[in-house]
Amino acid sequence: MEEKVSLSRGLSLSHLMMMGMGMMIGAGVFVATGISIGFAGSGGILVAFALNGLIALFSAMSFAELASALPTAGGAYTYIDEAFKGLVGFLSGWINWFALIVAGSLYAMTFATYTIFLLKETPLFSFFHIAPSTAEEILVIAVALFFIAINYKGVSETGDVENIITIGQMSTLLFIGIFAIFFTLLHPERLSHFSEFIPNGWGKVLMAMGFTYVGFEGYEVIAHAGEEAINPKETIPKAILYSVVAVTTTYLLFAFAAVVGINADSLHISETFAALGPIGMGQAIKDLMPYGGLLVTLAAIFSSTSALNATIYSSTRVAFAMSRDRKLPSILSRIHGTRRVPHYALFVSSIILLGVTVMLPIEDVAASADIVFLLIFLFVNAAAIKIRVERGDELDYSFLMPYFPYIPLFAIFLQLILSIWIFHVSPIAWAITGLWIAVGLLLYVAYGRKGERKEFEREVVFEEVSEKRYRVLAAIANPKNAENIVGYAEKVAEYKDGELILLNVVTVPEQTPIEEAKRFEPEALKLIRSVKDKLKIKNVEGAVYYAHNLVRGILSAVRDYKVDILVLGWKGRPRWRYVLGSHLDKIVWSAPCDVILVKPEKVEKIRKILLPSNGGVHSVMAAEIAEILSKAYNAQVTVLNVNVNNEDEDRIKRRLSHVLERLSRDTIKILEGRNIVDTVIKEAKDYDLVIIGATNEGILQRLLFGGIPEEIARRCNKPVILVKRDLGIMSWINRWIGKRIGV
Amino acid sequence: MEINMIIGISIIMGTYITMVYLVLKSKKTIEKLAREKIRERRARHVKKVKATREVHHISNIKRRPR
Numbered sequence: 004m005e006e007k008v009s010l011s012r013g014l015s016l017s018h019l020m021m022m023g024m025g026m027m028i029g030a031g032v033f034v035a036t037g038i039s040i041g042f043a044g045s046g047g048i049l050v051a052f053a054l055n056g057l058i059a060l061f062s063a064m065s066f067a068e069l070a071s072a073l074p075t076a077g078g079a080y081t082y083i084d085e086a087f088k089g090l091v092g093f094l095s096g097w098i099n100w101f102a103l104i105v106a107g108s109l110y111a112m113t114f115a116t117y118t119i120f121l122l123k124e125t126p127l128f129s130f131f132h133i134a135p136s137t138a139e140e141i142l143v144i145a146v147a148l149f150f151i152a153i154n155y156k157g158v159s160e161t162g163d164v165e166n167i168i169t170i171g172q173m174s175t176l177l178f179i180g181i182f183a184i185f186f187t188l189l190h191p192e193r194l195s196h197f198s199e200f201i202p203n204g205w206g207k208v209l210m211a212m213g214f215t216y217v218g219f220e221g222y223e224v225i226a227h228a229g230e231e232a233i234n235p236k237e238t239i240p241k242a243i244l245y246s247v248v249a250v251t252t253t254y255l256l257f258a259f260a261a262v263v264g265i266n267a268d269s270l271h272i273s274e275t276f277a278a279l280g281p282i283g284m285g286q287a288i289k290d291l292m293p294y295g296g297l298l299v300t301l302a303a304i305f306s307s308t309s310a311l312n313a314t315i316y317s318s319t320r321v322a323f324a325m326s327r328d329r330k331l332p333s334i335l336s337r338i339h340g341t342r343r344v345p346h347y348a349l350f351v352s353s354i355i356l357l358g359v360t361v362m363l364p365i366e367d368v369a370a371s372a373d374i375v376f377l378l379i380f381l382f383v384n385a386a387a388i389k390i391r392v393e394r395g396d397e398l399d400y401s402f403l404m405p406y407f408p409y410i411p412l413f414a415i416f417l418q419l420i421l422s423i424w425i426f427h428v429s430p431i432a433w434a435i436t437g438l439w440i441a442v443g444l445l446l447y448v449a450y451g452r453k454g455e456r457k458e459f460e461r462e463v464v465f466e467e468v469s470e471k472r473y474r475v476l477a478a479i480a481n482p483k484n485a486e487n488i489v490g491y492a493e494k495v496a497e498y499k500d501g502e503l504i505l506l507n508v509v510t511v512p513e514q515t516p517i518e519e520a521k522r523f524e525p526e527a528l529k530l531i532r533s534v535k536d537k538l539k540i541k542n543v544e545g546a547v548y549y550a551h552n553l554v555r556g557i558l559s560a561v562r563d564y565k566v567d568i569l570v571l572g573w574k575g576r577p578r579w580r581y582v583l584g585s586h587l588d589k590i591v592w593s594a595p596c597d598v599i600l601v602k603p604e605k606v607e608k609i610r611k612i613l614l615p616s617n618g619g620v621h622s623v624m625a626a627e628i629a630e631i632l633s634k635a636y637n638a639q640v641t642v643l644n645v646n647v648n649n650e651d652e653d654r655i656k657r658r659l660s661h662v663l664e665r666l667s668r669d670t671i672k673i674l675e676g677r678n679i680v681d682t683v684i685k686e687a688k689d690y691d692l693v694i695i696g697a698t699n700e701g702i703l704q705r706l707l708f709g710g711i712p713e714e715i716a717r718r719c720n721k722p723v724i725l726v727k728r729d730l731g732i733m734s735w736i737n738r739w740i741g742k743r744i745g746v
Numbered sequence: 747m748e749i750n751m752i753i754g755i756s757i758i759m760g761t762y763i764t765m766v767y768l769v770l771k772s773k774k775t776i777e778k779l780a781r782e783k784i785r786e787r788r789a790r791h792v793k794k795v796k797a798t799r800e801v802h803h804i805s806n807i808k809r810r811p812r
Contacts, residue, residue: 049754240776
């Protein structure tokens with residue numbers, strides 16, 4: 004018996020860019036921009052954003068180079084540890100953990116600040132008689148607790164929602180920026196807001212650069228996804244670099260909009276922003292356009308919540324990884340038995356996050372986040388130099404940054420200056436960072452030094468699937484119905500003289516690193532082996548895929564094995580708004596192969612098969628499957644057509660001719676009836692198995708009404724096989740539309 | 747126009763052009779390396795196929811009746 008263990012790969016370049024940009028526009032910009040205009044001036048903020056974009060791009064190049072050479076590692080901590088080991092490696096992880104926690108705290112505060120900004124003028128607020136500051140404090144804790152709870156629950160199906168939020172954020176900010184350009188064309192006098200371009204000197208521009216740097220962190224999340232990206236060696240470096248440029252452009256437009264939008268005397272722009280503090284951005288956009296306040300507030304709220312969620316799980320992952328590397332106590336790498344989340348790491352991260360949130364004002368939290376991220380990126384640049392110099396020959400790079408080593412050296416120099424300069428914005432932030440580093444040093448002396456861990460060995464082997472024979476892939480998860488599902492898959496594989504692949508996808512939530520799914524591998528292998536032992540055919544292979552998302556896991560296996568037909572089980576009880584189920588809808592309409600859905604019900608022996616058909620393309624495929632199973636079980640197939648339009652019999656037979664051609668011994672039955680579903684279900688009582696082609700209806704009809712075949716399959720109490728043929732280009736168009744409208 | 751404004755606008759334009767230049771240059775590198783890898787893989791494959799054909803050819807010669 005041969006079983007392969009693989010990681011699922013489903014993230015494309017656009018997915019990765021969305022992830023990176025979503026994290027970068029993580030609310031930091033909403034708070035930091037207004038405050039920075041306050042001290043650097045209207046032109047100073049634009050210069051700060053442009054220069055920060057360049058420094059971020061330099062660091063992004065180091066990241067991209069490291070990610071291309073070490074695609075499975077992912078994350079700043081892992082790269083720095085790979086290069087330096089020992090104390091520097093430990094400190095980088097320790098600082099990275101704190102950076103993510105502080106960023107999370109900043110996002111929770113941004114959420115509260117902007118929500119209160121939106122609500123404070125509504126009657127609801129005056130009704131409760133709460134001071135805005137008190138309401139903000141309550142809200143900050145509430146939102147942090149809410150996302151901690153979500154992370155504890157191990158919710159991992161957030162990918163699509165995150166994409167929608169990111170598209171919403173980007174388009175809102177770009178819309179505001181473009182609106183501001185047109186606004187300026189109509190009101191050129193607003194350009195006088197730039198008359199005092201840098202009112203307080205270049206030192207303040209440096210301060211603004213340091214203070215807004217937090218808005219340029221987040222692309223490293225792309226490197227985390229190295230294990231799940233399609234063609235990671237090419238897509239990851241590209242996604243990292245493109246997202247930095249896209250975000251810099253967006254920020255420049257956004258800051259321009261704020262400056263031209265604010266209603267203030269052109270000689271007192273910076274003073275106005277200084278007085279408004281964190282909500283300066285909100286006020287400026289409110290002045291710029293109708294409903295601007297609402298628009299920017301919603302963008303800030305969405306950005307902060309998605310970024311808060313992402314930073315909580317990223318910080319949990321860093322604490323978990325350090326513990327797994329024996330640099331922190333082993334309790335932090337324990338995984339919850341049922342939720343599969345590193346719950347202790349999450350708990351400790353949450354306590355620190357709540358502590359920072361309660362104790363510090365938002366400006367100091369933002370400054371702390373800036374310092375720690377600058378330090379982390381500084382180390383990443385150093386790691387890129389060290390790794391290329393020492394191990395460049397042995398590593399397989401798919402991206403080499405140009406002008407090496409000048410770019411990373413320049414980035415180190417600038418980041419060092421900026422991090423030191425932040426002292427002028429918030430001395431408290433430096434004190435807190437210093438304290439955190441001191442605690443880290445103590446911990447290293449007491450604990451981390453002892454446990455330097457060996458390399459985490461990966462048993463994952465990707466093999467090129469070259470030999471082409473008919474492949475049937477049966478995805479199994481539930482031991483109760485696995486045999487039943489695989490039974491049908493076996494018959495198809497046997498008839499086609501093909502190969503049967505038994506797939507079990509082990510999923511872990513986003514909070515847990517994907518390789519930790521290994522812990523649950525024995526159960527998966529046990530299930531595959533138990534099913535395999537009962538099969539008669541010889542060409543059977545087992546495959547275990549690790550994934551954060553079941554859909555991606557299955558689709559990844561389908562692609563890797565170049566599968567011809569995918570067999571899945573179905574409970575027949577879809578959730579609201581889904582035709583088949585949240586996962587199945589996506590798999591069925593996205594799989595680049597034929598799909599069979601089996602709704603298993605108990606039946607002693609299959610003697611009579613019912614094939615309800617109206618002659619559609621999927622019905623022809625259903626007839627092929629009916630023929631295979633009728634031969635395997637020696638059963639009789641009856642083709643059923645419900646004549647709702649009083650058509651003549653010859654016409655019906657002509658329409659069903661393609662279906663009838665596929666069957667060697669068939670009976671055709673034409674019933675009169677008003678309701679197709681009820682008639683078929685009534686007739687099915689006398690049969691042992693119902694095989695039916697999927698709906699031919701368009702994607703909008705499916706969304707609104709579901710399909711007749713799906714309804715029959717759902718309501719019928721006999722075993723049902725639902726068949727969907729891959730229609731080549733038509734299926735591709737369907738998939739393309741489906742992806743864009745989130746089906 | 748004050749001097750700070752001239753310097754500031756020059757910096758913004760300069761950095762932006764540099765960023766776009768670096769990204770395009772990097773894109774080229776990534777694609778060039780990817781193409782090289784594909785070429786290498788193909789070369790390996792062709793070598794393998796040639797070797798297999800040679801073996802077949804030899805075995806056919808042996809089997810040919812005299």
